[in-house]
Amino acid sequence: MKKLINNPDDVVAEELLGIEAARPEVRVDHANRILYRRDAPVAGKVGLVSGGGSGHEPLHGGFVGQGMLDAACAGHIFTSPTPDQVLEATKGVDSGTGVLHIVKNYTGDVMNFEMAAEIAAADTGITVETVVVNDDVAVEDSLFTAGRRGVGVTVMLEKLIGAAAEQRRPLAELVSLARSVNDAGRSMGMALSSCTVPAAGKPTFELGEDEMELGIGIHGEPGRRRIPLATAREIAEHLMEPILADRDFTPAPVIVMLNGMGGTPLIELYVMYGEVAKIMERAGITVARNLVGNYITSLEMAGCSVTVLQADEELISLWDAPVNTAGLRWGI
Amino acid sequence: MPNALITIDQLTGWLRRYHGLVIKNQAELTQLDSAIGDADHGIIMARGMTAVINKLEQDRPAHANELFKTVAMTLVTSVGGASGPLYGTFFLRFASAAGPTTELDAEALDMALHAGLTGIVERGKAGVGDKTMVDALSPALDAMEAVIKTGGDLGAAVRAARDAAAAGRDATVPLVARKGRASYLGERSAGHIDPGASSITLLFDALAAEITS
Numbered sequence: 438m439k440k441l442i443n444n445p446d447d448v449v450a451e452e453l454l455g456i457e458a459a460r461p462e463v464r465v466d467h468a469n470r471i472l473y474r475r476d477a478p479v480a481g482k483v484g485l486v487s488g489g490g491s492g493h494e495p496l497h498g499g500f501v502g503q504g505m506l507d508a509a510c511a512g513h514i515f516t517s518p519t520p521d522q523v524l525e526a527t528k529g530v531d532s533g534t535g536v537l538h539i540v541k542n543y544t545g546d547v548m549n550f551e552m553a554a555e556i557a558a559a560d561t562g563i564t565v566e567t568v569v570v571n572d573d574v575a576v577e578d579s580l581f582t583a584g585r586r587g588v589g590v591t592v593m594l595e596k597l598i599g600a601a602a603e604q605r606r607p608l609a610e611l612v613s614l615a616r617s618v619n620d621a622g623r624s625m626g627m628a629l630s631s632c633t634v635p636a637a638g639k640p641t642f643e644l645g646e647d648e649m650e651l652g653i654g655i656h657g658e659p660g661r662r663r664i665p666l667a668t669a670r671e672i673a674e675h676l677m678e679p680i681l682a683d684r685d686f687t688p689a690p691v692i693v694m695l696n697g698m699g700g701t702p703l704i705e706l707y708v709m710y711g712e713v714a715k716i717m718e719r720a721g722i723t724v725a726r727n728l729v730g731n732y733i734t735s736l737e738m739a740g741c742s743v744t745v746l747q748a749d750e751e752l753i754s755l756w757d758a759p760v761n762t763a764g765l766r767w768g769i
Numbered sequence: 770m771p772n773a774l775i776t777i778d779q780l781t782g783w784l785r786r787y788h789g790l791v792i793k794n795q796a797e798l799t800q801l802d803s804a805i806g807d808a809d810h811g812i813i814m815a816r817g818m819t820a821v822i823n824k825l826e827q828d829r830p831a832h833a834n835e836l837f838k839t840v841a842m843t844l845v846t847s848v849g850g851a852s853g854p855l856y857g858t859f860f861l862r863f864a865s866a867a868g869p870t871t872e873l874d875a876e877a878l879d880m881a882l883h884a885g886l887t888g889i890v891e892r893g894k895a896g897v898g899d900k901t902m903v904d905a906l907s908p909a910l911d912a913m914e915a916v917i918k919t920g921g922d923l924g925a926a927v928r929a930a931r932d933a934a935a936a937g938r939d940a941t942v943p944l945v946a947r948k949g950r951a952s953y954l955g956e957r958s959a960g961h962i963d964p965g966a967s968s969i970t971l972l973f974d975a976l977a978a979e980i981t982s
Contacts, residue, residue, distance in 0.1 A: 481945075490849075515807050516849040544949045548892055552845065552854055575953075582952040636807055637799060641808045656807040658950055661957075664843035 438638045445635035449491045457582030460763055462502045469520070469525045470511045473707065477507045477530045483608045484508070484530030485599060486538040486640035487591075488523060489546055490515040492654055494636070496592060496733040500571060505599035506539075506762075509523075514634050514736070515656045517545035527563055534605045535564035537615065539595060541587025543656075544570035564701035566608055568615035570594055572744065574679045575652030575661050586654045589694050589744030590622035592732045593756075596720060596765060600758035618746070618754040623683050625652065625676045626682065626742030629666075632735050634659045648745035651675055655735045656681055669705070673712035676743045681720055686747050692756060695742040699734035701741055708742055717745075726756055772839065773923060774872040779827060779979050780833060784840060786975035788818040794971060801964040802949060805951040809965040811812065816961065817848035817856070832871060833881075837864035851949060854887050861887035875923040879913050886910055893948060900931075900946035902965030909934035909973050924980050931970075931977040938966040 449470065456472065457465040464473040471488075478484055487497045497509035502610050507530035508519035527536045547569060554565045564672045570587035606614075628650045630641035634657065641657035644650055646687030649672070652661030656766045660711075667675070695710040697703070710729045717724050725748060733742075748756065759768035775783075791798070791814045799810030821843045830836040837860045866884035867873060867951030873881065886906050895901040896910075912933035916926040939962065946958035949965070 479783065481846060512849050513809075513813070515851075516809055516813055517851075519846050519853055521846045543851075544893070545853070548851055548854035549849065577955070582955070583948055586953065603771075634812075636812045637803070637808050641803050654950075656950070658807050658953060658955065661953075661955065768827050 438633050440555065440633070440635060442624070442635055445638070447448065448635050449513060450461075452491065452494075453511065453615045455467070456498060460531075462761060462763075463498070466525070466529070469522050471522060471526045471529065472501045472509045472511070472548050473526075473529055474501050474503065474507045477569040478532035479507065479532060480532050481605050482507075482532060483534050483602050483606070483611055484527070484536040485539060485595070485602055486523065486526045486530055486536055487595060488509070488512065488518045488526070488542055489543075490517055490656065492700040492736045493733050495731070495764030497524060498745050500595050500599075500762050502594070502760070502762035503769070504603055504758060504760030504762070505595050506680075514636065517543065517549045519558060520549050520552035522548055524556050527553065527557050527565060528561060531563045535566065535599070538565060538567040539591065539615070540567055540569050541591055542569050542584050543586060543705050544583050544614065564608060566612045568594070568612060568619060570619050572619065572622045573654065574623050574625050574683045574726070576656075588626065589624040589696055589733055589742055590619060590746060591624060592694065592728075592766055593744065593746050594618045595756045596760060597752055599760065600755040603758065618752070621748070622744060622746035623680045625740055626654070626660075626698065627651050627672060627676060628738050628740035630700060630739040632699070632738040634736070645713065649740070653698075653735070653738075653740065655733060657735055657738060662742070665710055669708045670712050673709060673716055673743075676739060677713060677716045680745050682744060684747075686720075686722050686745060689749055690723040690753070692726045692728075692746045692748045692752075694728040694732065695743065696728070696733055696739040696742045697731040698740040698742065699731055700739035703730065706741060713743055725753055770832070773791055774874050774879050775980065777831065777836065777871045778882070779832060780836060780873075782819075783976050783979045784821060784825065786828050786979050787972055788822045790971040790975050791793045791815050793919050793969065794967075796966050798968055801843050801967055804886035804947065805954055805958045806964060807950055809850065810968065813850055813852055813875045815847050815943070817844045817853065820844075820847040832869040833867035833873060834864045834869050836866060837861070840864075852968075854892055855934035855965075858888040858892040875917050878923070879910065879917055879926070882910055895948040898944060899948045900941050900944040900951060900963045900966075902963070902969045904941045904944070904963060905934040905937040905969040905973075908937040909969070921975065925978045926972070927980045931973040934970040934973040938962060938970045941966045
């Protein structure tokens with residue numbers, strides 16, 4: 438294992454020290470491993486709390502700031518944060534107008550946020566609502582699985598709902614908007630390599646030089662199928678076919694994210710985006726906005742994911758609203 | 770009758786032994802989890818049980834309900850993932866069912882363990898055959914109850930539970946996971962032991978060792 442770390446057990450704590458040193462727009466609670474927007478709680482605004490295992494940076498901590506999240510709870514690498522962290526963050530961002538938990542659909546994340554919401558309901562007067570993101574078409578959504586995973590749509594949802602919260606929309610309206618955003622988006626990912634959890638010290642799975650893994654999540658878990666390595670053009674088809682088969686994205690425009698898994702250079706992500714753009718054009722779908730880069734990663738995994746979100750004028754306008762975070766910054 | 774009761778010291782001893790077994794099997798639990806999960810089960814269970822033992826060094830609750838509530842809250846706040854809420858809920862329900870007592874007979878122990886199982890099922894919404902910790906826990910408690918109903922003593926009951934847990938763990942190999950991260954693999958989850966069923970088996974190994982020592 439070759440990593441820029443001091444001690445495998447200290448990676449998350451030391452990352453938070455670095456974030457505190459680098460980013461004036463956030464406040465760090467080291468004991469509870471929470472990143473707060475510096476001015477939280479913001480008067481009159483619903484508090485947005487997310488969080489998850491570490492190792493997906495910039496998600497979620499990189500999206501704390503004006504126009505996105507009020508707080509992000511950092512779990513250990515690839516492990517959900519705990520209910521006490523989420524409860525503390527919930528208290529820290531509530532301005533009296535309630536708190537929305539944005540949770541990716543993983544068994545652990547759902548249970549820990551659920552316990553936190555139960556305790557908040559029992560012990561505080563804070564109104565907590567939850568939206569669970571589940572956009573990964575690689576997972577069959579059935580009674581026989583834990584359901585689709587939350588992946589790329591999480592980034593878009595945090596941006597869009599963050600913008601709506603800045604407009605002082607009430608909690609109930611944000612919940613319904615968040616659910617419609619979740620319904621409107623689909624993602625699919627692939628890996629060229631595995632990743633190494635520092636505490637484990639070796640790659641989570643082995644992938645041969647001539648192989649790739651299709652339908653991966655964001656925790657180094659194996660995907661749905663292992664197939665021979667292919668060209669960018671063919672990989673784009675493998676990713677887009679199940680996305681476009683799962684939902685009719687015509688006629689409204691879409692927002693597309695070509696996301697790197699952490700270990701793939703931008704030059705390759707742009708090659709992939711070019712292929713995805715061609716597929717969208719052939720399918721007659723207008724891409725109104727796009728993101729190309731590393732937004733929801735899996736440590737140093739090489740590979741990428743594509744997210745497509747149908748966006749009406751309202752969502753495009755929320756997308757364009759000012760945002761000032763380490764991960765997304767425009768309009769300010 | 771020997772071993773008619775499990776005392777508060779033995780309950781604490783059970784937790785110490787469980788900590789020891791988790792540490793000893795940490796790499797194996799993580800290995801099992803890397804095959805069908807996210808490669809951290811041994812790491813997080815070792816972290817959680819180490820936190821439990823450290824907590825019990827500072828604070829020695831006198832009653833079973835306080836002891837297991839401490840265990841539950843320490844696990845919930847130190848483990849994370851799915852295992853934190855699941856083990857936490859298990860011990861929290863165990864604590865409530867055990868009550869403010871300093872010793873449990875076989876029936877009270879069985880009842881507390883069953884309360885824990887119910888908590889896990891409610892929290893995780895998994896049933897037998899979903900390739901989860903329930904596949905070791907549920908048969909273990911069935912076996913324990915059967916021994917108690919036929920007049921067996923505490924030692925015989927926990928040994929039966931230990932053996933049934935191990936058999937349940939091994940029987941997860943051909944199963945296709947329907948809950949948790951392993952379910953994302955579909956058919957590819959077959960052919961592996963479930964890591965949660967494996968750590969539950971260690972819990973019964975520790976209990977049997979403590980009772981029969």
